[in-house]
Each structure stands twice: as C-alpha cells, then as structure tokens.
Amino acid sequence: MKIYSYSDLKSATRNFKPDMVLGIGGFGTVYKGWVDEKTLEPSKHGTGVIVAVKKLNSGSVQGFDEWQAEVNFLGRLAHPNLVKLMGYCWEDKELLLVYEFMLRGSLENHLFRRNAATEPLSWDLRLKIAIGAARGLAFLHTSDRKVIYRDFKASNILLDGAYNAKISDFGLAKLGPSGGDSHVTTRVMGTHGYAAPEYIATGHLYVKSDVYGFGVVLLEMLTGLRALDTRRPREQKNLVEWLKPSLSGRRKALSIMDPKLEGQYSSKAVLHAAQLTLKCLEEEHRKRPAMKDVVEGLEQIAAMGKQRESKNRSSRPSNQLGKSERTHLSSCHGTGVGARR
Incomplete structure (x- = not known):
C-alpha cells in the first residue's frame, strides 16, 4: 500500500477542484484523481488510472478513528468483493485515503x-x-x-x-x-x-x-x-x-x-x-x-x-x-x- 504526501494528492485531484468531487458524506469529501497505473504516483489529468480520494474532515476525533480503522482493516484484508485501498496520507491534520475507482x-x-x-x-x-x-x-x-x-x-x-x-x-x-x-x-x-x-x-x-x-x-x-x-x-x-x-x-x-x-x-x-x-x-x-x-x-x-x-x-x-x-x-x-x- 502506497503512502502519499498531501501534495501528491493535491496534484492527483487538480488541487481538490470542485469539478472532481464524486460525493460528499459525513466523513468528508471523495474526489476523482489520476495516478500512474504501475507506480501509483500522481499523473496528469486524463492519463493513467482513475482513483477515488477520500479527504476526511480535518480535526475530527471520530474522523481519525474511522480513518485508522479503514487503514487497519483494508490494509490487511484483500478479497474481490472488498473495495481495494491503494494508499493513504497522514500529514499534519490532513487524513486521506486512496481507493480503486468504482465506475457504477x-x-x-x-x-x-x-x-x-x-x-x-x-x-x-x-x-x-x-x-x-x-x-x-x-x-x-x-x-x-x-x-x-x-x-x-x-x-x-x-x-x-x-x-x-x-x-x-x-x-x-x-x-x-x-x-x-x-x-x-x-x-x-x-x-x-x-x-x-x-x-x-x-x-x-x-x-x-x-x-x-x-x-x-x-x-x-x-x-x-x-x-x-x-x-x-x-x-x-x-x-x-x-x-x-x-x-x-x-x-x-x-x-x-x-x-x-x-x-x-x-x-x-x-x-x-x-x-x-x-x-x-x-x-x-x-x-x-x-x-x-x-x-x-x-x-x-x-x-x-x-x-x-x-x-x-x-x-x-x-x-x-x-x-x-x-x-x-x-x-x-x-x-x-x-x-x-
């Protein structure tokens, strides 16, 4: 599983642009991002593969607990019917998770x-x-x-x-x-x-x-x-x-x-x-x-x-x-x- 910097994920999501938003929930916002298929490094918009980047609301204790649970469980469990966690970021108060993109x-x-x-x-x-x-x-x-x-x-x-x-x-x-x-x-x-x-x-x-x-x-x-x-x-x-x-x-x-x-x-x-x-x-x-x-x-x-x-x-x-x-x-x-x- 890849560890990303905050600037990596800013780049992958075009600075968390509003038109990259896939959904908003109680935990925070999910953005569409682009990464290289092999290295999983951020790539230019429209190249590589699409990922879903979940940006948790900063400063929330519950948000940190839930972020940690996601990393702990999806980081060690792999199955065709569980969504794949590809990487994460923990930098200062910023907590992010990077998943495979689910088209439908x-x-x-x-x-x-x-x-x-x-x-x-x-x-x-x-x-x-x-x-x-x-x-x-x-x-x-x-x-x-x-x-x-x-x-x-x-x-x-x-x-x-x-x-x-x-x-x-x-x-x-x-x-x-x-x-x-x-x-x-x-x-x-x-x-x-x-x-x-x-x-x-x-x-x-x-x-x-x-x-x-x-x-x-x-x-x-x-x-x-x-x-x-x-x-x-x-x-x-x-x-x-x-x-x-x-x-x-x-x-x-x-x-x-x-x-x-x-x-x-x-x-x-x-x-x-x-x-x-x-x-x-x-x-x-x-x-x-x-x-x-x-x-x-x-x-x-x-x-x-x-x-x-x-x-x-x-x-x-x-x-x-x-x-x-x-x-x-x-x-x-x-x-x-x-x-x-």
Missing part, C-alpha cells in the same frame, strides 16, 4: 436515485450484486480474527463497470469476539433502519448482527423501497416493520416486489428470496444463517433463473415468452403498489 457508484444510487438515463437494475443484476456483497461479508466473518462490518447498507456497496459488488467504508468495522466470547460490547453506531435489534437494545455486537443488515438490503433490493423513508405514512416508514410480514408466503411476497422487475423472475425464485430475507431478519441473532449459507442460498436462487430461461427457450415460441407469468405478476404488482400508497 453505489447500489443506493441505482435503487433509489435513478435519473432518466439510468436503467433500473434487472433481477439478474440484483442477484449478482447481492451474491457479491454476501461473499464479501462471508469473507470478513471467516477471516482469522472475525471482522464485524457494523454498517452494512446500500450506500456502502459499490459497483464496478461490470456490476461486481464491493463493500466499502470500513470506518465502523470492529474485530469480532475472541477467547470464547460471543459478542463485543461497543457504543451503538451505524445507520438506523439497518442496525440489528440486539445491537440497538444492548450495544452487544455479534457476527450475525451484520446478517440482519444484509437482510434489510435484500428487502430493499426486492421491493425497490428504502429501509427508512419519512415521506411514507407512519406505519410504513420502517420497511422491515411494514413488509416483513409479507415475506412469509408466495402470493404476499409477489405483491411487494419492485414493479420495475415485472416478468423477470419466477414465483419460485421470489418465494426462496423472501424466505432467505426472512431468515436474515430473525429477531434473535442465533437463528440467523451464517453469511456463507446466505451466499449458497442466493446462488441457488440465481440458478433457478437460468433453469427457467433454458426451459422457456426450449418449450415456448419466442413471441409468447413468459406471457402467463406476466399476466399473473402484473395483477400481483397492482396489489403491491396499491398497498404502498
């Missing part, structure tokens, strides 16, 4: 902030993203010292050009329990709507507290709705409280599916996805599946789509592809959309 941005932007030019994510792509993110979490949970991610949400899942999912932002990650302990006790942090009930209630953080957060994101991917939305009626503001009861049966599960996915899935795949989501959202952490089992479950659901595709190709004329499913699902969607208002 966050899952959150694709699910909830679409502009007219962005196609809604297909069923197959949503499954691909869910599988990738699940593999990333499973890797953390089974590393030498189990790592609890603690802030799993759609905005922290980044997508490369081929929609491969990578978990980013390890500022709140914690080393898991050791010496026979079942949990670590910590100050409650994270994002409301995604945090597990036992963590909110007691500050006890289990490896399977992350599984709950994964379940919330799965529910967002199935429904196309945010985990928390204050614009919805009071009883519908919290997505899990509102729609968890609808995950228990095929017809109810079909009724809450994102209308933009109409006709892209089999009812069998939806039922399996709903059941898996329900298991992840178990109130009691012990009853939730391990992330490696979640990965297997999602891979089985993805395989159902491929089986359906080949069966459709061999048994139906091309102009009638999926007609009966479309008729059935459009009526279910009608019910589901009505329920959302």
Whole structure:
C-alpha cells in the first residue's frame, strides 16, 4: 500500500477542484484523481488510472478513528468483493485515503436515485450484486480474527463497470469476539433502519448482527423501497416493520416486489428470496444463517433463473415468452403498489 504526501494528492485531484468531487458524506469529501497505473504516483489529468480520494474532515476525533480503522482493516484484508485501498496520507491534520475507482457508484444510487438515463437494475443484476456483497461479508466473518462490518447498507456497496459488488467504508468495522466470547460490547453506531435489534437494545455486537443488515438490503433490493423513508405514512416508514410480514408466503411476497422487475423472475425464485430475507431478519441473532449459507442460498436462487430461461427457450415460441407469468405478476404488482400508497 502506497503512502502519499498531501501534495501528491493535491496534484492527483487538480488541487481538490470542485469539478472532481464524486460525493460528499459525513466523513468528508471523495474526489476523482489520476495516478500512474504501475507506480501509483500522481499523473496528469486524463492519463493513467482513475482513483477515488477520500479527504476526511480535518480535526475530527471520530474522523481519525474511522480513518485508522479503514487503514487497519483494508490494509490487511484483500478479497474481490472488498473495495481495494491503494494508499493513504497522514500529514499534519490532513487524513486521506486512496481507493480503486468504482465506475457504477453505489447500489443506493441505482435503487433509489435513478435519473432518466439510468436503467433500473434487472433481477439478474440484483442477484449478482447481492451474491457479491454476501461473499464479501462471508469473507470478513471467516477471516482469522472475525471482522464485524457494523454498517452494512446500500450506500456502502459499490459497483464496478461490470456490476461486481464491493463493500466499502470500513470506518465502523470492529474485530469480532475472541477467547470464547460471543459478542463485543461497543457504543451503538451505524445507520438506523439497518442496525440489528440486539445491537440497538444492548450495544452487544455479534457476527450475525451484520446478517440482519444484509437482510434489510435484500428487502430493499426486492421491493425497490428504502429501509427508512419519512415521506411514507407512519406505519410504513420502517420497511422491515411494514413488509416483513409479507415475506412469509408466495402470493404476499409477489405483491411487494419492485414493479420495475415485472416478468423477470419466477414465483419460485421470489418465494426462496423472501424466505432467505426472512431468515436474515430473525429477531434473535442465533437463528440467523451464517453469511456463507446466505451466499449458497442466493446462488441457488440465481440458478433457478437460468433453469427457467433454458426451459422457456426450449418449450415456448419466442413471441409468447413468459406471457402467463406476466399476466399473473402484473395483477400481483397492482396489489403491491396499491398497498404502498
């Protein structure tokens, strides 16, 4: 991992010009930068490879803790479904992190902030993203010292050009329990709507507290709705409280599916996805599946789509592809959309 000077990163980002800003968050600002592909030294704008440079708000104690956590965790962990930390800078009060650039941005932007030019994510792509993110979490949970991610949400899942999912932002990650302990006790942090009930209630953080957060994101991917939305009626503001009861049966599960996915899935795949989501959202952490089992479950659901595709190709004329499913699902969607208002 490369150690940069502050002037290096000023040069890579064209002096942190406003038109190089990729995003702004509570931690600080992320800029687009350019570095040489081999040496990772700053390069001229438009040459070499693009990187994302996170510049933390200076003088923040929490900012320093989160910067240190990022360097400690991403500096020693490498996996295809974790975003790659390429370097860092600590100079006076300036704290910066340099990551691989993720072309497609966050899952959150694709699910909830679409502009007219962005196609809604297909069923197959949503499954691909869910599988990738699940593999990333499973890797953390089974590393030498189990790592609890603690802030799993759609905005922290980044997508490369081929929609491969990578978990980013390890500022709140914690080393898991050791010496026979079942949990670590910590100050409650994270994002409301995604945090597990036992963590909110007691500050006890289990490896399977992350599984709950994964379940919330799965529910967002199935429904196309945010985990928390204050614009919805009071009883519908919290997505899990509102729609968890609808995950228990095929017809109810079909009724809450994102209308933009109409006709892209089999009812069998939806039922399996709903059941898996329900298991992840178990109130009691012990009853939730391990992330490696979640990965297997999602891979089985993805395989159902491929089986359906080949069966459709061999048994139906091309102009009638999926007609009966479309008729059935459009009526279910009608019910589901009505329920959302």
